[in-house]
Amino acid sequence: MLSLFLRDTRLGLRAGGGVLIGILFFLAVIAVVPFGVGPDLKLLSRIGAAMLWIGALLATLLGLDRLFQADRDDGSLDLLIMASDRHILALTVLIKCLAHWTTSVLPLVIASPLLGLFMNMEPAAIGATTLTLLVGTPAITLIGAVGAAVAVALPRGGLLVSVIILPLTIPVLIFGVSAAYGAVEDPAPFVAPFLILIAITLFFAVIGPLAAAAALKSSAD
Amino acid sequence: MRLVAENLAGERGGEILFSGLNFTIAGGEALMITGPNGAGKSTLLRIIAGLLEKAEGSIRLDNAPAGFESLVGACHYLGHLNAMKPVLSIEENLRFWQSFNGAGQHTLREALDRVQLGDIGHLPFAYLSTGQKRRASIARLLISHRPVWLLDEPTAGLDKASEEQFAGLMRGHLTSGGIVVAATHLPLGLGDAQELVMGGNGQDHAGSREYSA
Numbered sequence A: 001m002l003s004l005f006l007r008d009t010r011l012g013l014r015a016g017g018g019v020l021i022g023i024l025f026f027l028a029v030i031a032v033v034p035f036g037v038g039p040d041l042k043l044l045s046r047i048g049a050a051m052l053w054i055g056a057l058l059a060t061l062l063g064l065d066r067l068f069q070a071d072r073d074d075g076s077l078d079l080l081i082m083a084s085d086r087h088i089l090a091l092t093v094l095i096k097c098l099a100h101w102t103t104s105v106l107p108l109v110i111a112s113p114l115l116g117l118f119m120n121m122e123p124a125a126i127g128a129t130t131l132t133l134l135v136g137t138p139a140i141t142l143i144g145a146v147g148a149a150v151a152v153a154l155p156r157g158g159l160l161v162s163v164i165i166l167p168l169t170i171p172v173l174i175f176g177v178s179a180a181y182g183a184v185e186d187p188a189p190f191v192a193p194f195l196i197l198i199a200i201t202l203f204f205a206v207i208g209p210l211a212a213a214a215a216l217k218s219s220a221d
Numbered sequence B: 001m002r003l004v005a006e007n008l009a010g011e012r013g014g015e016i017l018f019s020g021l022n023f024t025i026a027g028g029e030a031l032m033i034t035g036p037n038g039a040g041k042s043t044l045l046r047i048i049a050g051l052l053e054k055a056e057g058s059i060r061l062d063n064a065p066a067g068f069e070s071l072v073g074a075c076h077y078l079g080h081l082n083a084m085k086p087v088l089s090i091e092e093n094l095r096f097w098q099s100f101n102g103a104g105q106h107t108l109r110e111a112l113d114r115v116q117l118g119d120i121g122h123l124p125f126a127y128l129s130t131g132q133k134r135r136a137s138i139a140r141l142l143i144s145h146r147p148v149w150l151l152d153e154p155t156a157g158l159d160k161a162s163e164e165q166f167a168g169l170m171r172g173h174l175t176s177g178g179i180v181v182a183a184t185h186l187p188l189g190l191g192d193a194q195e196l197v198m199g200g201n202g203q204d205h206a207g208s209r210e211y212s213a
Helices: A002-014 A018-037 A041-062 A066-073 A076-085 A089-118 A123-150 A158-182 A191-219 B041-048 B090-101 B108-114 B130-143 B160-175
Strands: B002-012 B015-026 B030-034 B056-062 B075-078 B148-152 B179-183 B194-197 B209-212
Touching: A002 A018, A002 A089, A002 B090, A018 A041, A018 A089, A041 A089, A041 A123, A041 A158, A066 A076, A066 A089, A066 A123, A076 A089, A076 A191, A076 B075, A076 B090, A089 A123, A089 A191, A123 A158, A123 A191, A158 A191, B002 B041, B015 B030, B015 B041, B015 B056, B015 B179, B015 B194, B030 B041, B041 B148, B041 B179, B075 B130, B090 B108, B090 B130, B108 B130, B130 B160, B160 B179
Parallel strands: B030 B179, B030 B194, B075 B148, B148 B179
Antiparallel strands: B002 B015, B002 B056, B194 B209
């Protein structure tokens, strides 16, 4: 299992551009917001957390369709499914999700404080947003694994994956943003939405791989 | 150990490709599946590998050796695709499959030497020629032990010398009590293999014969 994680992270870093494309897209989304909203610094800092979350959500969706498709294209997926005697398929999926998150989503989380500066956010708000992204984005990847597994047999499933899973990621977005706001705006609570965010991630860490494994099993042809 | 198929039927897209298939392969024996394109050779292999649902009948492994109780877990599957990542080197690819599937009798180095890739194991898989890619994929059969080898056109892209070498590897596997099931158009150089001739589309599928070549 460790070898699968290492292989997938190595592929993510080496395949050329996978990591960078996500960050560049994230940067592009955040960079155009001030032009669209106008030079109102107060407004920018107020919507900063939400914009970072939306940018990160969209950037995360970007590479998700390749999660299983790359393995299917070269025949590895057949062997991963056949190995389900030794390695539970759901666990294999979970490891692949973790590797994908580490290579394509963790860099977004690391870049988010810098992009927070673009939005004129306070240090506390930047810290809270980064923390909620760190905790919440794994849920997006895990939900995305289900969509990627369902659409794995489709040659151009990229947009379809995003459309399938976008509604399911809305709760992550809502609680992520409200926790980030809760950290800086006084009456709003931070702990409650933050704990719910953690709960969502843990919930999908169980449901996501199981559902994706079932979809992969029936997708073999 | 015996691989037994009883009244096996397979379908693709709702259409029955073959039905009423019976064969028994004991350890140390090979089964060559021949027949025209579209006869269901690959489908049969994928059914044995558990990657496709069978339409009816049963396929099972009797007296399976310890550690390989289920049929799927006892199979190596070499399909049309090589299951290797182009950006990783041959060694990295094989090392991954070895640690994922469990180690076999051969070390990575031995396996690479036996398929004549010992000198270029450090090259990215994408740089190899078609035949070399196939040989790297064949090395995957050696680095993890599985008693049943399912081979789909295993010699596609191999030159004459490599074909003979691969026949030697298969004979070695048979001598150690393994089973080889291969779908092929070309003779694989296994002397006393059973042959299963599958009918083409639209023919009477019950007529699939079984005989010793």
